[in-house]
Amino acid sequence: xxxxxxxxxxxxxxxxxxxxxxxxxxxxxxxxxxxxxxxxxxxxxxxxxxxxxxxxxxxxxxxxxxxxxxxxxxxxxxxxxxxxxxxxxxxxxxxxxxxxxxxxxxxxxxxxxxxxxxxxxxxxxxx
Amino acid sequence: xxxxxxxxxxxxxxxxxxxxxxxxxxxxxxxxxxxxxxxxxxxxxxxxxxxxxxxxxxxxxxxxxxxxxxxxxxxxxxxxxxxxxxxxxxxxxxxxxxxxxxxxxxxxxxxxxxxxxxxxxxxxxxx
DNA sequence: CGGGATCCGTCGGGATACTG
DNA sequence: CAGTATCCCGACGGATCCCG
Numbered sequence: 001x002x003x004x005x006x007x008x009x010x011x012x013x014x015x016x017x018x019x020x021x022x023x024x025x026x027x028x029x030x031x032x033x034x035x036x037x038x039x040x041x042x043x044x045x046x047x048x049x050x051x052x053x054x055x056x057x058x059x060x061x062x063x064x065x066x067x068x069x070x071x072x073x074x075x076x077x078x079x080x081x082x083x084x085x086x087x088x089x090x091x092x093x094x095x096x097x098x099x100x101x102x103x104x105x106x107x108x109x110x111x112x113x114x115x116x117x118x119x120x121x122x123x124x125x126x127x
Numbered sequence: 128x129x130x131x132x133x134x135x136x137x138x139x140x141x142x143x144x145x146x147x148x149x150x151x152x153x154x155x156x157x158x159x160x161x162x163x164x165x166x167x168x169x170x171x172x173x174x175x176x177x178x179x180x181x182x183x184x185x186x187x188x189x190x191x192x193x194x195x196x197x198x199x200x201x202x203x204x205x206x207x208x209x210x211x212x213x214x215x216x217x218x219x220x221x222x223x224x225x226x227x228x229x230x231x232x233x234x235x236x237x238x239x240x241x242x243x244x245x246x247x248x249x250x251x252x253x254x
Numbered sequence: 255c256g257g258g259a260t261c262c263g264t265c266g267g268g269a270t271a272c273t274g
Numbered sequence: 275c276a277g278t279a280t281c282c283c284g285a286c287g288g289a290t291c292c293c294g
Contacts, residue, residue, distance in 0.1 A: 016229045017158050017228070017232075018158065020157065020228050023232075023239070026152075026286075030147065030148055030152075031144050034144050042255090042256090043255075043256055044256080047256095054287090054289080056288080056290095057288080059256080059258080060286095060287085068242060069238055069242025075256095080255045080256085081255060081257090082256090090238055093234075097224060097227040097231050104217075104220060105143045105144075107220075108220065108221075109143075112195050115194065116194050116195060120194075153266075153267090181269080182277070183267080183278085184266095184267065186277060187266095202276095208277095209275080210276060
């Protein structure tokens with residue numbers, strides 16, 4: 001696995017980007033990170049906040065993020081049981097760039113959609 | 128927008144994050160954006176730069192990015208045909224945050240992997 | 255309340271071969 | 275060189291039921 005540091009910088013960015021996608025490129029991770037924000041949140045709260053997710057996918061996503069050290073899970077053995085999730089240090093760090101992505105989308109969504117319509121119209125004409 | 132600061136801000140972030148993932152959440156988009164950088168690149172160059180991609184997936188990814196207005200496609204009808212791809216304005220804008228993601232990964236990859244090992248060991252013990 | 259277990263569909267994406 | 279056309283598989287993810 002030894003990487004030569006001198007190969008094109010893109011090759012390294014390549015592997016790095018791979019890692020990013022492997023960790024947060026699935027359907028729900030970004031949403032969970034965004035929904036967590038900076039305060040600890042209970043499972044049911046998260047589920048309510050994230051439109052369209054079900055228990056299973058929320059559990060799986062949280063487990064994966066916990067495994068990556070992005071989310072911390074705290075169980076309080078009260079009755080009824082109470083489980084809270086909170087972003088770790090690197091999780092909060094990540095959420096900053098995630099926010100950057102969301103802002104990009106907010107800034108450019110209109111333009112993206114306009115581009116799509118144009119593209120689709122041109123595609124239709126050729127048929 | 129409405130100054131009802133009380134409507135959970137997350138609900139909006141929710142939809143926005145959805146958009147982001149729908150556009151660049153697949154396996155190759157981030158890699159293509161990173162590989163494009165700031166100069167126009169030919170198809171074959173990109174293919175060589177992005178380890179593990181094949182023609183079909185590179186074509187599909189480029190088409191999707193072109194449709195979103197993130198990548199511009201320029202055909203020079205020489206012989207042999209020559210096709211160059213370049214990031215658009217919003218594409219370059221996006222690539223900034225993509226770079227941010229990659230830097231996050233570079234900074235924290237060690238910690239993420241350590242966390243994974245810990246998590247996996249603990250999981251194994253319980254069985 | 256916060257999960258785990260199971261069943262099952264779909265679709266992303268890989269391999270390969272062909273075309274202009 | 276750049277792109278299209280088929281075939282096909284496995285994982286991602288949804289629904290549902292059950293548990294401590």
